Amino acid sequence: MAKVLVAYFSATGTTARVAKTLADAAGADLHEVAPARPYSSADLNWNDRASRSSVEMRDESCRPELAGDDVDLSGYDVIFVGFPVWWYVEPRIVDSFLEAHDFSGKTVVPFATSGGSGLGKAPERMQQLVPDATVRGGRRLSAGASAAELASWVRELGL
Numbered sequence: 471m472a473k474v475l476v477a478y479f480s481a482t483g484t485t486a487r488v489a490k491t492l493a494d495a496a497g498a499d500l501h502e503v504a505p506a507r508p509y510s511s512a513d514l515n516w517n518d519r520a521s522r523s524s525v526e527m528r529d530e531s532c533r534p535e536l537a538g539d540d541v542d543l544s545g546y547d548v549i550f551v552g553f554p555v556w557w558y559v560e561p562r563i564v565d566s567f568l569e570a571h572d573f574s575g576k577t578v579v580p581f582a583t584s585g586g587s588g589l590g591k592a593p594e595r596m597q598q599l600v601p602d603a604t605v606r607g608g609r610r611l612s613a614g615a616s617a618a619e620l621a622s623w624v625r626e627l628g629l
Contacts, residue, residue, distance in 0.1 A: 472577075473547050475499045475548070476496065476552065488552065489552045492581065495620040507535070526562045593606070593607055
């Protein structure tokens with residue numbers, strides 16, 4: 471049986487709620503990917519080109535600093551990586567997390583919360599960041615995803 475971790479970044483709490491439900495449904499451990507400097511509501515204002523999130527997302531090389539990211543991935547076979555969709559991909563803080571750890575031989579399953587946007591190119595981008603892992607296609611999940619829905623998805627994945 472695969473050992474599973476659900477790692478997630480949540481700016482407003484939505485992805486955190488879904489990640490906790492997914493971890494329960496998958497019998498997985500849970501790890502929060504947190505920025506060293508939390509995002510304020512002004513930072514998240516995507517209508518403001520000068521907001522922190524807008525500036526980060528325009529810069530492909532931006533890697534926000536992680537806060538106390540001491541998770542050891544060596545004992546995990548499957549790692550779900552959750553995030554809100556920003557500009558049709560994963561936020562740069564997720565890139566920081568991916569590049570900070572050794573994902574060799576792991577299966578990575580992205581999941582995202584969004585009001586309507588899909589994962590976009592996030593799985594492909596993530597595969598480039600963790601080339602020695604297998605990144606699955608993943609899924610966009612609604613904020614109200616139920617434990618039964620998530621358990622069914624985990625079963626469908628056949629992990």
